[in-house]
Amino acid sequence: MALTLPPDSRTPLSWPVRPGNGLRASHGIARTLRVLLALALALWLVLPLVPLALWAFADRWSFPAVLPQAWGWGGVRAALAQGAVPAFGRSLLLGLLVSAVATPLGVLAARALAYRRVPLAPAVNVLLFAPLALPAFVAALGLNVLLLRVQVPPFAGVVLLLTVYALPYTSYTMRVAYGAHDLAVEEEARLLGASAWQVMWRVQLPLLAPALARAAFLAFLVGWSDYVITVLVGGGTIVTVPLLVAAAAAGTGNDATVALLSAAALLPPLVLLLVLGLFGRRPRSHQTNGDVK
Amino acid sequence: MAAPAILITAFVVIGGMATALAQSLGLFPLVGPPSLTVAAYAAQASDLPVGIGLSLAIAAASTVVACLVGFTAALVIVQGRWCGKLVAALGTLTVPVPHIVGAASVSLLLADSGLLARLFNAGGSWPELVGGPWWIGVVAEYGWKESAFVALVVTGTLATRAVSYDETAALLGAGRLSRLRHVLLPLSLPTLTVSATIIFVYSLGSYEVAWLLGRAYPEPLPVMALRLFNAATLTARPEAAAVAIVTTLLSFGAVAAALAYLRRSTLWR
Amino acid sequence: MIPAVRVEGLSKSFPGTGAPVLDDVNLTVEARSCTALLGPSGAGKSTLLRAISGLERPDAGRVLVGGQDMAGVGPEHRGMAMVQQRPLLFPHLNVLDNVAFAGTVRGVAKRAARADAAGFLELVQLAGFGPRPVAALSGGQAQRVAIARALAARPAVLLLDEPFSALDPELRSVMHDLLAQLRRSVNPTVLMVTHDRSEAAAVAEKIALFSGGRMLQHDSVERMYSRPVSLEASRLMGGANEIPGTVRNGCHHSALGALRLPGDTTWPPGPGILLVRQESIEVGPGNGPGLHATVSGLRVLGPRRLVSVDAAGVLLRAEIPWGRALAAGDTVTLSIPTSALAVVDDPDTAHTFPGAEKRPQITVQGLATLASIDN
Secondary structure, three states: OOOOOOOOOOOOOEEEEEEEOOHHHHHHHHHHHHHHHHHHHHHHHHHHHHHHHHHEEEEEOOOOOOOOEEEHHHHHHHHHHHHHHHHHHHHHHHHHHHHHHHHHOOOOOHHHHOOOOOOOOOHHHHHHHHHOOOOHHHHHHHHHHHHHHHOOOHHHHHHHHHHHHHHHHHHHHHHHHHHHOOOOHHHHHHHOOOHHHHHHHHHHHHHHHHHHHHHHHHHHHHHOOOHHHHHHHOOOOEEEEEHHHHHHHHHOOOOOOOOHHHEEEEHHOOOOOOHHHHHHOOOOOOOOOOOOO | OOHHHHHHHHHHHHHHHHHHHHHHOOOOOOOOOOOOHHHHHHHHHHHHHHHHHHHHHHHHHHHHHHHHHHHHHHHHHHHHHHHHHHHHHHHHOOOOOHHHHHHHHHHHOOOOOOOOHHHHHHHHOOOOOOOOOOHHHHHHHHHHHHHHHHHHHHHHHHHHHHHHHHHHHHHHOOOOHHHHHHHHHHHHHHHHHHHHHHHHHHHHOHHHHHHHHOOOOOOOOOHHHHHHOOOOOOHHHHHHHHHHHHHHHHHHHHHHHHHHHHHHHHHOO | OOEEEEEEEEEEOOOOOOOOOOEEEEEOOOOOOEEEEEEEOOOOOOHHHHHHHOOOOOEEEEEEEEEEOOOOOOOHOEEEEEEEEOOOOOOOOOOHHHHHHHHOOOOOHHHHHHHHHHHHHOOOOOOOOOOOOOOOOHHHHHHHHHHHHHHOOOOOOOEOOOOOOOOHHHHHHHHHHHHHHHHOOOOEEEEEEEEOHHHHHOOOOEEEEEEEOEEEEEEEEEEEEHHHOHHHHHOOOOOOEEEEEEEOOOEEEEEEEEEOOOOOOOOOOEEEEEEOOOOOOOOEOOOOOOOOOOOEEEEEOEEEEEEEEEEEEEEEEEEEEEOOOOOOEEEEEEEEOHHHHHEEOOOOOOOOOOOOHOOEEHHHHHHHHHHHHHH
16 A cells, blocks of 8 residues: 545535534533544644644754744755755646546546446455555565566656556546436437437536545645655656655754655645645535425 | 556566676676675575664564554544544545655654653653664654554455444444444454455565665665665675565565464355 | 323524424323424424424424423433434344344343344234345335334334335325324324425324424314415415405305305404315206306316316316316306305415415406496
8 A cells, every 4th residue: 555545535614514403512521622622632743743834944943942942944945955846746747647547547446346337346346445455665676577578667656656556546436427327317318319428428527526626636745745656666757745745854953844845745735635625526416404304 | 458457567576576686696787797695695694683683672562553553543543523533634644655754754753862751851851762772763663654554445345344343242232342343343353354454565675764764774675785785895786686685585474374263264255 | 191292482593594383382292182284395394203203493482292391301312213205224133133123222132132033024014024134125114114113212202204205105004094093003193294285184194384494384184275364385285276255244255256255263354365265166057057167178186176266266186086078168167165255354464475476367357347246
């Protein structure tokens, strides 16, 4: 496995619990404890990222000062000097390529499985999920020799392996989407005079668009975040942002560079997550009104 | 239509394991003629048990931390209101953080010159959390990031069904704790088992966090494998493959055990 | 001790939705009685049930059970149980453990809780189904298990939220019989939400009629049909005949002439709309005694027919059994029993709800007749 991702990354910010619900009422100590627990969890989730924010623009922050003593662009300059910009471009390209390959392949596999057009479906299922159980370094370490002998370019090899490690996510996300997809709607469209091609473009695609966006996002993350496959199969020739972060973090005394590179590595996924949250939302299927059945 | 996905997955998974196995058995040497031998396994026989134990311990500790914190977070999220929304939003932001970035950041937080040491003004008495004998930094990184994973996955399960079952149970006289024990926990258990397996397998076979936040000796299996792989001596390559094969066996064993447990324990699905 | 349930001034609205879901609802349900909460969807009846159960906190008002205010009492301590449209059987427990759930969470020993549960399974005629997984049940069986599970909690108040609406008609009447039988053996106070008038009449002694978050009327089943308190209540109960006119001296004067109103009520004088159920109008041969009318339309309602007639310029509807051949244009006589008449003074709301334009209209001739009476 290259990464752990929740297959359904819809932001659960809205909840089917109606306000004023009697089960969720709490008072006094119970309420205080609950708020404290929530705050503790929030701290647990956000604390590990706090040093990044502080270090990124700290020029001087000697121990044991609690806050940086001088702010500045030293970290930026050091990061640029280490090739942050081309690395950023390579990472972006890798993420986009993996997404561009793994998403359609996942869609095709999921479609075939959902419509039961695959012989030996259980075995195929096991195989598509197998990358989750096989440590990424094993596949990379094993295939490295083979890919070198048949002279596959390192970049293509990295994309190939990462695609396979992204496929469980894309195919599973699309499997769920096809499972929830009501074929009767497509049949209705056919009866209303739409051709197979029109059904595909005007009915199926819009209905599956949110799932497609999620699948593409997950595949991008697999490519964007990878370290070990890029190192082993790329043989050190493909320097991506994670590799720069690792190199900087392994050394000493360049904490600001580490923080800045790390922050840069966080940006694209977070931007995409926001875009997904804003545009990838399914229309609300039911209104939480009085008589919800 | 599934053919391209099946073909490349088969190539990478089966091909990867086969080539790793072949290398570990001396059938794929960099130089010289191939010969079937278990010399690579024998060469690491003394270090392997330590590595196996350490890797399993790190994976188990990380899984426990992630599941405990993640399940609690899921319960808070399901409660709704601003508390739940805050935790849900932060959890969602944590998921796409690359592990190498998480590791770098945890190092800036927990190291002896890190943020926490500064905050508590510990001076020289700060415990060795990063690179220390207890692998606290490594477990903290996995536990932190994977707890967000567990929280979101369990929330997804609970979202679709838990609210109505929770209400039904309340009307049948079940108080908060009873509902947790008799309804929410059993309903989440299959999802929790699956997430725990995913986390266990991931932290067992992942390299960069343990490499960055760990210590030089003893080594977890992936770190050992990559060190051998990059070693100057050519004989180390088969040994790296041998360590990889051992890791794979452990990983597949954990998945098989989890699947067997799921099949045996669930009445439904 | 089976308590009465009392709801006082209950109001509830959800943010983002305009009108309140419940608007100052007052309702008293006698101990051991069965009351149907009837109304179209969106009327607020399910929300009322959830508020009574404690699942929903009202914005204002209180719920009293046996005279005790339930504010601050959690749903699990109210001594109620609810069966909903979906059976919501716990998927991780088998049938027997589902029914034993209430006992288990109360700390009853597993063996005793299961023995108790087996008894309730027998009561809903599912003896021996205990070890099955809930996924193996049919819809009707699952709903019976849900009822057994609710009853095993020994509720003083049993809440039913459209429990049978997902079942097919035959199964539904079987369930109605089962419910009647259970009420004889267990007899809790029952509140049942339904949107089906005939189900409400078949199961309950009293009906509380809801529309738009307000309770329109709370009465015995018979009076709900024969004496609606408003035009809206009449229409929601399916009444099809509305004849405008004036009340004087216990008589209703309209195009139909002067009709004596039931003597058990004092009818205030003034303008009033006469209501009469289509089922209560008898249609006789054209030469008989009574009100003369001409058949203007016929519609088949399965075992019965709906006849539209024009009586002195007023369109009336009568639901009659098959029998004598009838065709449009035939002359018939109508007889309307006094006990079937009721008058409401509700001219303002007559046009305010959906379907108003489809109701029988007064013809020009009828209006002229009316005008001559009033003068």
